[in-house]
Amino acid sequence: MNSSNSSIFINKDYNPIIVSVILRRYWWWVLLLIFLFLGIAFFYLRYTKPVYDSSMIIQLVEKDQGKELLELDNINKNEDISSEIELLRSQLLFEMAISKMNMNVSIFAEGKILTEEKYHQSTFTILPYALRDSSLCDIPIEVETLDNHRVKLSYTANGKMYSKTSDVNQNIHTQHFDIAFKVENWDVLKQDDEANRLYFTFNNQKTLASRLIANLAVNPIDVNAKTIELRYNGNNPELCKDIIQSVTTTFFNYDEEMKRKSADNILSFIQLQLDSISGELKDSKDSLTDFQRKTHLADPEATGGTLSDNMDKFQDMLFELENELATLKIVHSKLKSEPNRLDIYRLIPEMLGKSFEASLTKQITDLNTLLERKEELLTNVTENNSELKNLNSRIQSKVQSIRRSVEVIQERIRSQITTINGKIGVIEGEYLKLPQKKMEYNRLKSLQDLNEKYYTLLTEKKVMYSISNAGYTSSNRILNDASLNTVPVSPNRKLVYAGFTFIGFIFGFALLFFKYITFNEINTVEDLKQLLPDKITILGNIPQLRESSEFSQLMIHNNPKSILAESMRNIRTNLSFVNANARVIAISSSISGEGKTFVALNLAGIIALSGKKTIVIDLDLRKPKVHLGLNVANDKGISNLIINQATLEECIRHSEIENLDFISAGPIPPNPSELILSDSFFEILEALKSRYDVVIIDNPPVGLVTDGVQILAKADVPIYIFKAHYSKRIFAGRVRELFEMNQITHLNVILNGTKVFKGKYGYGYGYGYGYGYYDEEDKKKRKK
Numbered sequence: 001m002n003s004s005n006s007s008i009f010i011n012k013d014y015n016p017i018i019v020s021v022i023l024r025r026y027w028w029w030v031l032l033l034i035f036l037f038l039g040i041a042f043f044y045l046r047y048t049k050p051v052y053d054s055s056m057i058i059q060l061v062e063k064d065q066g067k068e069l070l071e072l073d074n075i076n077k078n079e080d081i082s083s084e085i086e087l088l089r090s091q092l093l094f095e096m097a098i099s100k101m102n103m104n105v106s107i108f109a110e111g112k113i114l115t116e117e118k119y120h121q122s123t124f125t126i127l128p129y130a131l132r133d134s135s136l137c138d139i140p141i142e143v144e145t146l147d148n149h150r151v152k153l154s155y156t157a158n159g160k161m162y163s164k165t166s167d168v169n170q171n172i173h174t175q176h177f178d179i180a181f182k183v184e185n186w187d188v189l190k191q192d193d194e195a196n197r198l199y200f201t202f203n204n205q206k207t208l209a210s211r212l213i214a215n216l217a218v219n220p221i222d223v224n225a226k227t228i229e230l231r232y233n234g235n236n237p238e239l240c241k242d243i244i245q246s247v248t249t250t251f252f253n254y255d256e257e258m259k260r261k262s263a264d265n266i267l268s269f270i271q272l273q274l275d276s277i278s279g280e281l282k283d284s285k286d287s288l289t290d291f292q293r294k295t296h297l298a299d300p301e302a303t304g305g306t307l308s309d310n311m312d313k314f315q316d317m318l319f320e321l322e323n324e325l326a327t328l329k330i331v332h333s334k335l336k337s338e339p340n341r342l343d344i345y346r347l348i349p350e351m352l353g354k355s356f357e358a359s360l361t362k363q364i365t366d367l368n369t370l371l372e373r374k375e376e377l378l379t380n381v382t383e384n385n386s387e388l389k390n391l392n393s394r395i396q397s398k399v400q401s402i403r404r405s406v407e408v409i410q411e412r413i414r415s416q417i418t419t420i421n422g423k424i425g426v427i428e429g430e431y432l433k434l435p436q437k438k439m440e441y442n443r444l445k446s447l448q449d450l451n452e453k454y455y456t457l458l459t460e461k462k463v464m465y466s467i468s469n470a471g472y473t474s475s476n477r478i479l480n481d482a483s484l485n486t487v488p489v490s491p492n493r494k495l496v497y498a499g500f501t502f503i504g505f506i507f508g509f510a511l512l513f514f515k516y517i518t519f520n521e522i523n524t525v526e527d528l529k530q531l532l533p534d535k536i537t538i539l540g541n542i543p544q545l546r547e548s549s550e551f552s553q554l555m556i557h558n559n560p561k562s563i564l565a566e567s568m569r570n571i572r573t574n575l576s577f578v579n580a581n582a583r584v585i586a587i588s589s590s591i592s593g594e595g596k597t598f599v600a601l602n603l604a605g606i607i608a609l610s611g612k613k614t615i616v617i618d619l620d621l622r623k624p625k626v627h628l629g630l631n632v633a634n635d636k637g638i639s640n641l642i643i644n645q646a647t648l649e650e651c652i653r654h655s656e657i658e659n660l661d662f663i664s665a666g667p668i669p670p671n672p673s674e675l676i677l678s679d680s681f682f683e684i685l686e687a688l689k690s691r692y693d694v695v696i697i698d699n700p701p702v703g704l705v706t707d708g709v710q711i712l713a714k715a716d717v718p719i720y721i722f723k724a725h726y727s728k729r730i731f732a733g734r735v736r737e738l739f740e741m742n743q744i745t746h747l748n749v750i751l752n753g754t755k756v757f758k759g760k761y762g763y764g765y766g767y768g769y770g771y772g773y774y775d776e777e778d779k780k781k782r783k784k
Contacts (some may be wrong), residue, residue: 030508037504049489054240057480066121109196127180137204142428281451342369531732539752552598556605568606590703590731594751608660612693621672624665637666673707
């Protein structure tokens with residue numbers, strides 16, 4: 001425990017007695033707090049919207065039979081599922097899914113506290129036909145039922161109030177919209193309108209998608225197995241299920257459509273090239289045939305073989321360069337101001353084997369990464385987001401950079417083509433030295449061979465890609481279909497009740513702990529022993545009276561065999577051990593109300609009953625009570641004696657008990673300290689000692705004033721009163737001060753007001769300091 005001089009008393013040691021007191025007094029606070037938090041939990045559950053969820057597991061399955069036949073990977077094949085996950089999370093796909101759910105109108109029921117969206121649960125249906133003013137989107141249009149199966153629609157548009165009355169199950173036309181108002185059960189609608197405020201809104205698809213997408217979660221389950229979980233939570237279980245199903249269906253259709261378009265575009269490009277080369281090949285063959293027919297030149301190839309080989313070499317180089325130039329044109333056409341991520345991603349395979357593969361592949365891959373990041377951001381932020389703006393700027397910069405690179409490469413290839421054409425021109429010039437017929441034949445033959453080679457190459461590519469594309473299938477499948485979960489995932493009723501009960505228990509325990517550590521009452525003699533110095537003598541304890549009175553009363557003579565009388569006899573006996581020849585007994589306490597007057601009167605009574613002449617002096621001149629306890633007037637007393645306004649014989653009064661006299665305090669003086677510490681008082685005290693065997697002084701409380709300390713110090717037996725369940729533990733600090741400041745050398749303590757309990761050996765009082773003595777009369781009084 002802390003120092004007794006501290007203004008706040010803190011218990012730091014474990015005391016089972018205090019624990020028992022705290023539990024007996026405040027156990028109901030724990031139950032009260034638990035019930036309080038249970039009530040909070042009830043209202044929390046009552047006015048919190050339940051949250052439902054729906055989930056679906058899909059697997060991305062790809063089958064490439066063409067690779068087994070041709071050892072050629074399909075261009076649509078994707079080993080990484082991150083792009084599919086980002087597509088599933090994207091705002092683009094979610095808006096497409098919402099648009100397919102026919103959610104043009106939302107219906108709401110607003111109660112006193114909660115507002116519920118009536119998705120497929122409304123008592124009426126709105127079929128929208130036309131919305132002429134888009135500013136009316138998301139504006140509540142209130143529905144009010146009237147008599148004769150009529151409804152009134154009220155709304156505000158452009159700051160002006162509008163209303164329209166119509167029969168139900170009819171088309172409603174206003175200057176802003178055309179709708180059909182359908183009702184299946186008029187009585188149910190009427191009851192719903194009486195209980196709630198009904199209204200509907202026209203939905204802006206982008207705004208609706210932005211509001212709903214926040215509750216969508218897409219997470220990979222097994223990357224190797226390409227399994228993905230889609231989960232959606234909201235306040236309507238049917239809406240959660242429908243959104244999950246719509247997103248999945250839209251994804252499957254969109255993914256299949258994009259892959260089909262990609263394959264069709266590539267085959268269309270190859271076919272276009274074949275058509276072009278086919279015409280050139282036919283022309284070259286016709287030219288060679290006409291030349292042979294006209295010149296009758298059958299086999300001129302033996303001549304100029306070397307020139308022909310060189311010509312073939314440069315023609316091959318020219319073919320490769322023209323092929324690369326065609327690829328660059330495709331790349332350049334795909335680099336739009338708003339590039340499509342899937343188009344950009346499919347450009348990567350086109351780079352394979354080209355001379356510019358190293359310079360362009362890395363840039364296109366970086367651009368694809370930026371576009372993926374943009375799609376990811378669009379699922380969480382708006383177009384005005386700073387990071388998104390910065391990302392758009394980087395995308396545009398990257399597009400411009402790739403375009404410049406393409407243009408530079410195109411210029412380089414054109415330069416190479418020019419150079420090769422120049423070399424071909426040189427070879428052709430050398431051919432001029434040959435006979436004109438042989439040269440022309442070789443030229444036409446080379447052109448024919450080149451066209452045939454190009455045509456054969458494109459034909460092989462078309463066949464191989466067609467086989468690969470035919471053997472490649474994307475059979476995405478649903479492993480776990482979305483179900484309608486009618487049990488909410490939040491709030492969990494059992495968990496909420498258990499949690500709030502635990503919180504109530506914690507608060508209750510904290511209250512008990514706070515009461516324990518701040519417990520500042522003295523309840524038992526053991527408490528006093530722990531708090532007071534060892535040299536202090538504890539005379540005993542006095543039981544708490546069953547019936548309280550307004551003032552301290554002399555009661556000892558009314559029932560001499562009561563527990564009170566027995567405790568007073570015990571104290572009288574202990575006094576004989578402390579000082580058998582004691583003449584002056586001074587009784588004080590820390591504050592008023594601890595029972596010092598009660599102890600003074602009844603201790604004096606028990607001593608008087610033993611045959612000793614005893615007198616009680618009420619020296620508490622500020623708040624006298626002795627005259628009240630003996631039911632006499634306080635017109636004359638010790639204050640008059642000290643200032644010589646009355647004689648000793650005039651102030652001494654007799655009580656009901658033989659040998660017991662008393663002197664009341666008299667009129668309250670303006671200077672009680674000066675009177676108490678005056679020589680006149682001590683002269684009066686000496687005079688009383690000559691007349692009486694024992695003088696008992698009802699001293700002022702020394703915890704409030706110090707004028708009674710000197711009386712305690714000079715008394716034969718100074719007694720200090722503590723009251724159980726009333727006196728504070730810090731009052732013991734005052735007693736320590738009296739010893740530490742050498743104002744007093746010995747002191748005796750009595751604990752007043754200990755509670756009576758029925759123990760094993762009869763009725764007792766205190767905590768182990770009671771006495772089992774009582775008579776039949778006492779027992780009857782207790783029963784009464």
